[in-house]
Amino acid sequence: MSRLDSFIRRLEAQRACLNRAAELVRGIDGVVLELGLGNGRTYDHLRQLFPQREIYVCERQVAAHPECIPPADRLLLGDMFDTLPAARNRLGGKVALAHFDAGTGDATANLKLAAGLRPLIAPLLRPGGILATQQAMEGPDLIPLPLPEGVAEGRYHLYQRT
Amino acid sequence: MSRLDSFIRRLEAQRACLNRAAELVRGIDGVVLELGLGNGRTYDHLRQLFPQREIYVCERQVAAHPECIPPADRLLLGDMFDTLPAARNRLGGKVALAHFDAGTGDATANLKLAAGLRPLIAPLLRPGGILATQQAMEGPDLIPLPLPEGVAEGRYHLYQRT
Numbered sequence: 001m002s003r004l005d006s007f008i009r010r011l012e013a014q015r016a017c018l019n020r021a022a023e024l025v026r027g028i029d030g031v032v033l034e035l036g037l038g039n040g041r042t043y044d045h046l047r048q049l050f051p052q053r054e055i056y057v058c059e060r061q062v063a064a065h066p067e068c069i070p071p072a073d074r075l076l077l078g079d080m081f082d083t084l085p086a087a088r089n090r091l092g093g094k095v096a097l098a099h100f101d102a103g104t105g106d107a108t109a110n111l112k113l114a115a116g117l118r119p120l121i122a123p124l125l126r127p128g129g130i131l132a133t134q135q136a137m138e139g140p141d142l143i144p145l146p147l148p149e150g151v152a153e154g155r156y157h158l159y160q161r162t
Numbered sequence: 163m164s165r166l167d168s169f170i171r172r173l174e175a176q177r178a179c180l181n182r183a184a185e186l187v188r189g190i191d192g193v194v195l196e197l198g199l200g201n202g203r204t205y206d207h208l209r210q211l212f213p214q215r216e217i218y219v220c221e222r223q224v225a226a227h228p229e230c231i232p233p234a235d236r237l238l239l240g241d242m243f244d245t246l247p248a249a250r251n252r253l254g255g256k257v258a259l260a261h262f263d264a265g266t267g268d269a270t271a272n273l274k275l276a277a278g279l280r281p282l283i284a285p286l287l288r289p290g291g292i293l294a295t296q297q298a299m300e301g302p303d304l305i306p307l308p309l310p311e312g313v314a315e316g317r318y319h320l321y322q323r324t
């Protein structure tokens with residue numbers, strides 16, 4: 001499998017998991033949280049999946065396509081290790097869906113980042129809320145859910161907050 | 163359709179066209195020319211499709227994944243408007259497959275670049291050789307070929323050199 005093949009598979013897995021997550025949170029009130037804006041492609045997909053919900057986006061420094069920049073009052077600008085704890089008053093227990101994809105090519109660094117962020121993300125989720133993530137984030141308060149058809153085990157992860 | 167959807171479609175179209183091109187040049191001797199290295203994902207795919215062929219790569223400044231960097235003697239380093247004419251002695255009429263994807267988000271600039279490069283690329287192709295390109299490059303010496311199933315008209319292009 002080439003890097004082009006595996007990149008396509010990762011994007012397809014991401015999209016399938018986000019689409020599934022949208023079904024799963026249909027009955028759950030709350031906002032959406034995108035952990036990392038990047039070029040804004042995933043944010044654009046979330047906007048289309050959730051036209052009625054507020055979408056908050058964490059980003060260190062915005063470098064997205066101009067049409068994919070969130071409104072300033074929904075942007076948590078800075079290092080997530082600072083902005084997520086600071087957002088706990090505003091967003092704690094109010095997130096219906098959070099999405100994380102470290103997105104770098106360094107698998108070890110990605111896993112370390114995911115492990116560090118897990119305890120900052122979980123308290124923001126509503127009970128029953130969903131976390132979709134490329135990196136594993138298991139824990140007692142995050143129950144793994146089955147993946148959509150066509151997504152291989154481990155390629156992406158869906159968790160439900162207890 | 164979200165930007166995530168359209169990005170996935172573009173990558174799938176690229177892969178389908180390269181895979182089809184590999185079948186089309188099976189009986190044609192010659193080298194492969196990748197016009198732009200980027201992160202090296204497409205180069206990696208070409209390496210897997212053509213393990214027996216020399217693959218030459220144009221790039222202004224290499225910034226690819228370390229495992230996707232071509233050997234120095236197959237790298238045409240610099241602006242393609244300089245390197246392609248300079249390569250005519252070495253590669254003229256010897257390319258079985260060339261691939262171009264401008265890859266920026268600016269459609270107008272992409273088309274302008276493609277139009278400028280077309281007369282530099284066509285003479286490098288062998289008669290019967292294939293050009294796979296995201297941007298249209300029709301011309302009297304480049305005959306459009308049907309696209310693989312699932313690739314919408316205009317999303318990618320396959321041409322055969324007369």
